[in-house]
Amino acid sequence: MTSANAVASSLPPPDKDLLSGKVFLCAFEQSDEGMLVTDGQNLIVAANGALSRLSGYSLAELIGQNPRILSSGRASPDFYAAMWQALDTQDYWEGEIWNKQKDGANYPRLLKISVLRNADGSVRNHVANYTEIDASHEVADRLAYLAYHDPLTNLPNRLAFESQLAQSLRSCEREGKQLALMLIDLDNFKNINDTLGHHVGDQLLQNVALRLRECVRASDLVARIGGDEFVVVLPDIESPLTAARVASKIQSNLADSYRIADHVLYATPSIGISLYPIDGGDPGTLLRNADTAMYHAKSAGRNNHQFYTARMNEAAGERLAMENELRQAIAAISPASSEFSLHFQPQIETVSGRVLGVEALLRWNNAKFGSVSPLRFICIAEETGLIQPLGDWVIWETCRLIRVMKKHGIDGIRVAINISAQQLRHENLLLLVRGALACYDLLPEDIELEVTESTAMENPEMTLSILDQLAAMGIVLAIDDFGTGYSSLAYLKHLPIKRLKLDRSFVKDIETDVNDAAICTATIALGHSLGLELVAEGVETEAQRDFLSGLGCDFLQGYLFSRPMPFDDTVAYLKAHLATERR
Structure with a gap:
């Protein structure tokens, strides 16, 4: 059956219409606007040539299909619910809609739908008329924007x-x-x-x-x-x-x-x-x-x-509570009172057994959480940016305590200070270090600054510039946790560093794990070939000490010699070792 015949068979007899069937069919076929007719089941029974041209579908492809074949998918379910309600109650709906061509392109149309009913009130046909909307780029962009x-x-x-x-x-x-x-x-x-x-x-x-x-x-x-x-x-x-x-x-x-x-x-x-x-x-x-x-x-x-998840609520609640406590503790830092303190762990020269340096390690004792592990609060400080003021305090406090050590007659002990990635990127780091040294009348060789391997590799150009300036001041620089990152050896040789610190994770099983032993052996050999001193962290047994000593590791640090100690205990420890050396 042709499209025209389909329309003719679907319409009421001409004598019951204001227009004759022939006039309607002529208008249907000759119209420049797309038109289609659906039956009571909402399947397309007729479509004119204009709709075929607009959509890209042939008449054969449209007949028997649901009109949703033309839908772009942009309209919400609420949009269609309102449309069908208007058709059910008013037998008419008009509005703007986006259609989709056969090739997938979307285009806006003004759609008018009329309902034709049987004598008993049931739906006989829907007649849809599609009118083009000005599809200039500006209008199309605006419509696309409003759609989303x-x-x-x-x-x-x-x-x-x-x-x-x-x-x-x-x-x-x-x-x-x-x-x-x-x-x-x-x-x-x-x-x-x-x-x-x-x-x-x-x-x-x-x-x-x-x-x-x-x-x-x-x-x-x-x-x-x-x-x-x-x-x-x-x-x-x-x-x-x-x-x-x-x-x-x-x-x-x-x-x-x-x-x-x-x-x-x-x-x-x-x-x-x-x-x-x-x-x-x-x-x-x-x-x-x-x-x-x-x-x-x-x-x-x-x-x-x-x-x-309830478990996440508990963890997040504790974490946020700890962050709040950390903020308050940093804000309340003063010369007279602070929840923060520094502990110190000795670094022993392998050959002589002398204590030539200590590493300053930050500790936090909070009224609510008690003694908090650095593994918990340092990561929070880094995530929130609190590591900047906290790290600055560590530099000032370390320099102050070095001056106190000297008053106790302890000299020639270099103190290592850990520098965070945020501090290294901060433009005031050089001024801060110079100011702290000058304030407590210290020499650059009294301190050592440590940056982790991953921090050094984060922004190589900027890192190299800042480290060069620190080295020019006479400050010893070290790469901490070496072996845990992904350093470029070609880049490493350009850094003005004097020391590599071998990470404790490789030292822990050095006696039993051939891979760890090989890594330690290669790292120490690499460091010496570059003219660097090697410091092994996490030395806990005599067997580890002997193995590292045999490899020529320059310095050892770990529980075998001492746990990190409060400042007063550190002073007593260093005095005792100095007295032994003098004898």
């Missing part, structure tokens, strides 16, 4: 969020990375809308959107998915605690007051967090679990964040 963005906040909408989340999950799966999804709901937002009006509520949402963007990286996703609900996606996180830290920042920023018109408003957030892959592997599961966690945050008193 919330017009109020200009944030990505739910459709864009779901698409970008799916893409991020695929990337995380390929690269074995973690991802965090946060669902953020504003507490008591409905009260603001109801009492002050939607115009005030809209301005509040716009302000919230701006603050959310300020809390995250440019590569993170912030979207508004409806009402007062926002989502934040953090791809490629180091650990779940990273998500906790960002959530804490969001809480703090959003909880500050908002001034809108003559009103001072508050909109605290309740945040639910789910993690890939432990809480789900697809967008739907992660969003549902974040929603569950968000309601847990609501029930826990609002203005807080909760992980979907």
Whole structure:
């Protein structure tokens, strides 16, 4: 049956229409606008040539298909629900819609749909008319933008969020990375809308959107998915605690007051967090679990964040509590009182057995957490940027205690100070070191600065420049934890270092593991060939000492000689060794 005959057979008899069937068929076939007719089951029974040209489908390909063959997939389920409701109640709907051509290209159209009914009221046909919209680049770009963005906040909408989340999950799966999804709901937002009006509520949402963007990286996703609900996606996180830290920042920023018109408003957030892959592997599961966690945050008193997994809540809570204590402890540092102290571990010359140096090691004793291992609090300080003021304090305190040692008659003992990556990048490091040495009337050879292998390799050009300037001052430089990173030996020889510190992980099993023994042997030989001194960390047994001594290791450090000691004990230890040497 031809398209024209199909239309003719589907329409009511001409004597019951305002226009005759022949006139309608002529208009149908000759129209420049795309037209189609569906039957009661919403299958296409007729389409004109204009629609075929616009869509790229032949008439044979269209007949018998559902009109969704033309759908671009951009419209939401709510859009179609509203359209069908209008057709059911008014027999007519009109609106803008994006269609998809056979070749995959999307294009905007003005769509008008009319319903033709049988005598009993059942649907006989739908007649659809597609009118072209000005498809200039500007209009098309604007329509494309609106399809994927919330017009109020200009944030990505739910459709864009779901698409970008799916893409991020695929990337995380390929690269074995973690991802965090946060669902953020504003507490008591409905009260603001109801009492002050939607115009005030809209301005509040716009302000919230701006603050959310300020809390995250440019590569993170912030979207508004409806009402007062926002989502934040953090791809490629180091650990779940990273998500906790960002959530804490969001809480703090959003909880500050908002001034809108003559009103001072508050909109605290309740945040639910789910993690890939432990809480789900697809967008739907992660969003549902974040929603569950968000309601847990609501029930826990609002203005807080909760992980979907209880274990993560416990770990994040402890971590954030420790971060708060660390901030307060650093802020309260004074000459008279501090929760921080330095312990010192001797470095022994292998051949003579003399103590020629000590390493300064930071310790933290907190009222809430007690004595906290450096393995726990140093990483928090590095993640939060607190390592900068803390590391600066270590330099000043070390220099002060060296002056006290000299007053006790202890001289010729070099003290090693660990320098973090953030300190090494900071422009004030050189001024800080010069100032501390001058303040306590010390010589550059009184201290040694240690940087880890990974820190030295992080930004080679900048590192080389700063180390060159420190070496020019006469300060001994050392590479700590050597062998745990991925150093370029060609680069290593250009660094102005005097010492390599062999990591304790290689020393631990040096007697039983042939690989560790080979690494130690090669490293010591490499260091000596470059004119460097070798210091072995973690020496705990006489057998380890003898093995390293046989390899020609210059200095030894570890529990075999002494554990790290408080300053007063260090002074007593050094005095005793100096007295023995003099005898």
